[in-house]
Amino acid sequence: MLGTLVTVVVASLATAAVAMVATALVARRLGKIAVVDITWGLLFVAIGWVAYLAGTMSVRSLVLAVLVSVWGGRLAWHIRRRALGAGEDPRYAKMLSAVPEEQRFGYAVRKVFLVQGLAAWFVSLPLQVAASTDAAFGWVGFVGVLVWLVGMVFEGVGDAQLAAFKRDPANKGTVMDRGLWAWTRHPNYFGDSAVWWGLFLVAAEAWPGVLTILSPVVMTYFLAFATGAKLLESEMAKRPGYREYMARTSMFFPLPPKRRRTPAGS
Structure with a gap:
């Protein structure tokens, strides 16, 4: 069980890292940090299925992957639809307003993308731990x-x-x-x-x-x-x-x- 848990945890952490790096690059190209809010829900979906495939593939893990997919997919769709045609989210605009323009992307990587990636990984620990067991x-x-x-x-x-x-x-x-x-x-x-x-x-x-x-x-x-x-x-x-x-x-x-x-x- 311990070996499976380590595999699932590492795979989930790697998933969060890849997703946030890709999101940061898209945000830099678009000049809009708020795209991370769309990734937020989808990242849990990705972690749910990575945990299931890297774990015991139990009924519990499958149920969790399905439930988090419904939640994360709905949330991402809702945020995307709301953000279409809108500018930068006021929260991120306010956060970056005091930072010199040439330093804003690096600041956003540390304060937004890194923090949200780690937060998603931590919050999704129930999915990861459940994927390492096969109890009824x-x-x-x-x-x-x-x-x-x-x-x-x-x-x-x-x-x-x-x-x-x-x-x-x-x-x-x-x-x-x-x-x-x-x-x-x-x-x-x-x-x-x-x-x-x-x-x-x-x-x-x-x-x-x-x-x-x-x-x-x-x-x-x-x-x-x-x-x-x-x-x-x-x-x-x-x-x-x-x-x-x-x-x-x-x-x-x-x-x-x-x-x-x-x-x-x-």
């Missing part, structure tokens, strides 16, 4: 698939509801607070987190998959506090009506919305 697939694995499905529903439905909201000219200048967005201010980020907790549960059923618990913890931390919801809300809070939305709606985990306050005397 049981009820804990099915619970993991159910949690993954809940995450996919929140992520996909949340993105679709927001897209429909933005297409309606009547909503310009207002805050999206309907559907899943009435229960959590970030249904897509919550969905991402649930997906990875589900994948972890599938892996954790077979020892030593439970030891990879830091992978979904790290993913959830980044989605909720580091580069996800908190970072986005630092800008969103400046928009009219958003602070009121924050006061009545859960930030991350879905909860029933609080009632809107009625002005006194009305």
Whole structure:
């Protein structure tokens, strides 16, 4: 088992390195660092299948490869469609604005491509560890698939509801607070987190998959506090009506919305 695990881990790390080098070269040619966001989802797909082929090719590993392919493929397609015709992502533009132009690519390699490649490799450890075992697939694995499905529903439905909201000219200048967005201010980020907790549960059923618990913890931390919801809300809070939305709606985990306050005397 140990030899198989080492093979899978090394193959997965090599996959992340090749993908990020290729993405960095494409980004340099296009002059757009944001292409890395498309690679992000597809990298997990690649690692899932590399781990499966380099490992025991068990049912568990196959299930994980399929689940992560559905998630990563949908995410990459969504980001690509959203980014078509758009310029550089404001996050990366702000990051590079203080760096001399001739040093920006090297800076992006260190701070974006290297970091995201290592992060994807670490977060995908449940897929890698599960690929080194051949234990039977049981009820804990099915619970993991159910949690993954809940995450996919929140992520996909949340993105679709927001897209429909933005297409309606009547909503310009207002805050999206309907559907899943009435229960959590970030249904897509919550969905991402649930997906990875589900994948972890599938892996954790077979020892030593439970030891990879830091992978979904790290993913959830980044989605909720580091580069996800908190970072986005630092800008969103400046928009009219958003602070009121924050006061009545859960930030991350879905909860029933609080009632809107009625002005006194009305």
